[in-house]
Amino acid sequence: MEDLHGKKAIVTGAAQGLGLAMVEGLCEYGVKVCIIDISPNLQQVIEELRHKGYEVEGVYGDLSQLDQLTGIFTKSMDLLDGKLDILVNNAGIHKPMPAVDLPVEDFQRIIDVNVTAVFQICRLAASRMKQRGKIINIASVLATQGGFNASAYSTSKGAVAQLTKSLSNEWAKEGINVNAIAPGYYNTELNRFILNDEERFASLVNRIPAGRFGNPEELAGTVQFLASNKSDYINGVMIPVDGGFLGR
Numbered sequence: 001m002e003d004l005h006g007k008k009a010i011v012t013g014a015a016q017g018l019g020l021a022m023v024e025g026l027c028e029y030g031v032k033v034c035i036i037d038i039s040p041n042l043q044q045v046i047e048e049l050r051h052k053g054y055e056v057e058g059v060y061g062d063l064s065q066l067d068q069l070t071g072i073f074t075k076s077m078d079l080l081d082g083k084l085d086i087l088v089n090n091a092g093i094h095k096p097m098p099a100v101d102l103p104v105e106d107f108q109r110i111i112d113v114n115v116t117a118v119f120q121i122c123r124l125a126a127s128r129m130k131q132r133g134k135i136i137n138i139a140s141v142l143a144t145q146g147g148f149n150a151s152a153y154s155t156s157k158g159a160v161a162q163l164t165k166s167l168s169n170e171w172a173k174e175g176i177n178v179n180a181i182a183p184g185y186y187n188t189e190l191n192r193f194i195l196n197d198e199e200r201f202a203s204l205v206n207r208i209p210a211g212r213f214g215n216p217e218e219l220a221g222t223v224q225f226l227a228s229n230k231s232d233y234i235n236g237v238m239i240p241v242d243g244g245f246l247g248r
C-alpha cells in the first residue's frame with residue numbers, strides 16, 4: 001500500500017469505533033485524514049492520534065443537518081489544502097425498536113445520516129476527484145437482511161449498497177472507484193444493546209462462523225485495500241467483512 005503515502009482522506013464518524021480504526025489504518029500508511037464527527041470527544045481523539053505521529057484534522061459537524069453539509073465539506077477540504085483522494089462514508093446511526101414504536105422523525109433522521117448525507121458528500125467529493133479517487137461507503141450485513149427491530153437501519157443500509165452501485169456506474173469512467181464494505185457484528189458502541197443482552201449476543205455469536213464479534217482493527221485492511229491502487233479495477237462492489245455471517 002506504499003501508494004497511499006501522501007494521500008488525503010475524509011472519514012466521517014471516526015471519533016470512535018470502526019471509523020477510528022479505519023483512520024488509524026490509513027494513517028499507518030502515511031495518509032493525512034480529516035475526521036468529520038459530532039462527538040464532543042473529537043478534539044481529544046485528534047490530539048491522541050497526533051501524539052502517535054499521525055497527520056489528522058477534524059471538523060465538528062452534524063451530518064443530519066443536510067443544509068450544513070456543503071459548509072462542513074468545504075471546511076474539511078480547506079484543512080486538506082484542497083486535495084482529496086479518499087472518502088470513507090462511515091458515520092451511521094441505529095435505533096433498535098419495533099417498527100410500530102419508531103417515531104417517523106427517528107426513521108427520517110436515520111435515513112438523513114445513513115443515506116442522504118452519504119449521497120451529498122459523495123457528490124461533493126466526486127467533483128474534487130477528477131481522474132482519480134476512492135470512495136468507500138460503509139454499509140452493513142443488514143444491507144441484504146432485514147435484521148430485527150431494524151426497519152430504518154436495514155432500509156438505510158440497503159440504500160447505501162444500491163447507491164454505491166449507481167454512483168459507481170456513473171463515475172467509474174472518471175477514475176473514481178465507488179465501493180462499499182458490509183461489516184458484520186463488531187464490538188462497538190453501536191452494538192452496546194446487543195453486547196448487554198446475553199441471550200441475543202449468544203444467539204448471534206452462534207450464527208457467526210468465526211464464532212465471535214469482530215474487533216474494529218479487523219476492518220482496516222479492507223479499507224486500506226479499497227483506498228489503494230491495488231483495487232483500481234474493482235467498481236461497485238460490497239465486500240462483507242463479517243466472520244462468515246452472510247455465507248451462513
Ligand SMILES: NC(=O)c1ccc[n+]([C@@H]2O[C@H](COP(=O)([O-])OP(=O)(O)OC[C@H]3O[C@@H](n4cnc5c(N)ncnc54)[C@H](O)[C@@H]3O)[C@@H](O)[C@H]2O)c1
Pocket residue numbers: 012013014015016017018019036037038039061062063064090091092093113138139140141182183184185186187188189190191
Ligand atoms: N459496529 C458494527 O457491528 C457495525 C456493523 C455493520 C455496519 N456498521 C456501520 O459502521 C459504521 C460505524 O459504526 P460503529 O459501530 O463504529 O458506530 P459508533 O456508534 O461506535 O460510532 C459512530 C460514530 O459516528 C458519529 N456520528 C453519529 N451521528 C453523527 C452525525 N449526525 N454527524 C456526524 N457524526 C455522527 C458518532 O459520533 C461516532 O463517532 C456505521 O455506519 C454503522 O452503521 C457497524
